[in-house]
Amino acid sequence: MRSALSIRAALVLATAVLLGGTLLAVPSGPTHALPPEDTARAAGCRAPNCWTAISFNTKTGYSGWTTPExxxxxxxxxxxAALEKCRSxxxxxxxxxxxLRPSVREVYRRNGCVAVFFRRRDGRIVEWARGKADTETPAKRQARRAVNDGPGEIVFSRLACGLRRF
Structure with missing residues (x-):
């Protein structure tokens, strides 16, 4: 009985070593560096310059924006493109x-995200702000924090992200 357990333990150990060695031998990703074109590929974008922008309408609260595609x-x-989309x-x-043109409050970003929040009181937009960051959550957080907690409702308007080159 003791020898059967020893043989079983030896087989399990040998299988684990063999499997572990096989997994280590298989590459987990590309073995060469990817060209910049493959890290940020989109129609109209050429790495490292992929711009995104938001044009905010101060009367309606609706925006025009560019998309990664x-x-x-x-x-x-x-x-x-953002201004044309807003107007159309x-x-x-x-x-x-x-x-508004995105240049009015620098609502544009290269290889990252921009977000817009606004505060509405009595049906009118009384304040709006933008946030810019490498990724979605920090951009939204920055825009939200830039809008004062005054009377009225704080509303998220738009998030636009370009392709990021890592």
Missing amino acids: RGRSTKAAAMR RPVNARARSSC
């Missing part, structure tokens, strides 16, 4: 001129 390789192109949205039809 339609990222822009220049800041000017991203800002122009049906919800902004009666207030197209209230879409």
Whole structure:
């Protein structure tokens, strides 16, 4: 009985060693560096320049933005696309001129995220702010903290992220 347990333990140990050695021999990822084009690939974007922007409408609270799929390789192109989207949205039809250029409050970011929050009181937007960061949560947190806790309702408007090069 003792010899059967010893043999069983030896077999388990041998299997573990063999399996462990096999797992160590298999590469877990690419063995060469990826080119920059593969780390941030999107139509219109060329690493390391993938810009995103938000154009905020101060009357309606609705925004225009660029998306990762339609990222822009220049800041000017991203800002122009966001402004055009804001002005062309049906919800902004009666207030197209209230879409602000992203450059007004630097609501743009290269290879990261931008977010907009606003405070509404009595149906009017009384304050708005933007946040910029490498990822979504810090950008939203920064924008939210920039809006004062005054009377009225604080509303999240938009988050836009470009592709990030790691």
